[in-house]
Amino acid sequence: DTAVSQTPKYLVTQMGNDKSIKCEQNLGHDTMYWYKQDSKKFLKIMFSYNNKELIINETVPNRFSPKSPDKAHLNLHINSLELGDSAVYFCASSQVASGSGDTQYFGPGTRLTVL
Amino acid sequence: TQLLEQSPQFLSIQEGENLTVYCNSSSVFSSLQWYRQEPGEGPVLLVTVVTGGEVKKLKRLTFQFGDARKDSSLHITAAQPGDTGLYLCAGARGTYKYIFGTGTRLKVLA
Numbered sequence: 001d002t003a004v005s006q007t008p009k010y011l012v013t014q015m016g017n018d019k020s021i022k023c024e025q026n027l028g029h030d031t032m033y034w035y036k037q038d039s040k041k042f043l044k045i046m047f048s049y050n051n052k053e054l055i056i057n058e059t060v061p062n063r064f065s066p067k068s069p070d071k072a073h074l075n076l077h078i079n080s081l082e083l084g085d086s087a088v089y090f091c092a093s094s095q096v097a098s099g100s101g102d103t104q105y106f107g108p109g110t111r112l113t114v115l
Numbered sequence: 116t117q118l119l120e121q122s123p124q125f126l127s128i129q130e131g132e133n134l135t136v137y138c139n140s141s142s143v144f145s146s147l148q149w150y151r152q153e154p155g156e157g158p159v160l161l162v163t164v165v166t167g168g169e170v171k172k173l174k175r176l177t178f179q180f181g182d183a184r185k186d187s188s189l190h191i192t193a194a195q196p197g198d199t200g201l202y203l204c205a206g207a208r209g210t211y212k213y214i215f216g217t218g219t220r221l222k223v224l225a
Contacts, residue, residue, distance in 0.1 A: 004157070031211065035215075040217075040218075041152075041201055041218045041220070042215070042217060042218065043158070043203060043215040043218075044215065045212055045213060045214075045215075048211035048212060050211060055210075055211045056211050056212050058212075090157050090158075092157070103160050103163070104148075104160065104213065105160075106157025106158050106159070107157050108155070108156055108157055109155070109156070109157055
């Protein structure tokens, strides 16, 4: 069974379109995240959710809107896609996000290409 | 501003060689993690270090957290082709946020 799954795996779209990426975890974790990995492999946190509540928004443009319908799901909707949005987006989850460094489990990633 | 700088950025070595990857910051972290990421996959956690000066071993991998909790190192002994991948350090900044390092791409040649 896949612990953290994302769909789709690949997403190719035109500039200006709106698209969504879905994420599901079957680990029973309370905390979920969205990360963006650019072409240089730099991984940057975008959002953190705990028990469906937004905890961290790392100055992400308003075009990005995460939604957590329940603790097992965290979806990412992107409006008016721009060329600079092209990247690999990773979803992750952890049981709790304590300062002691709880384990984050990452999904396989969604490669978004904006043309 | 990159809070966690890794060095080297790229490393290509022969099987059997030893190597060390460094993760440096001017900030203090409550904990630090090391991940390995293979192409087309998400990062996978290797280890978490919490206490300043802590050393953890995972088979041929040795991880150390700096005394001041600002830096860390990963040492691989007798590298194997299976060690090839992108190594990322990540520091915890508060309860729900992890800052990732700039990454080190390791290639071990058979």
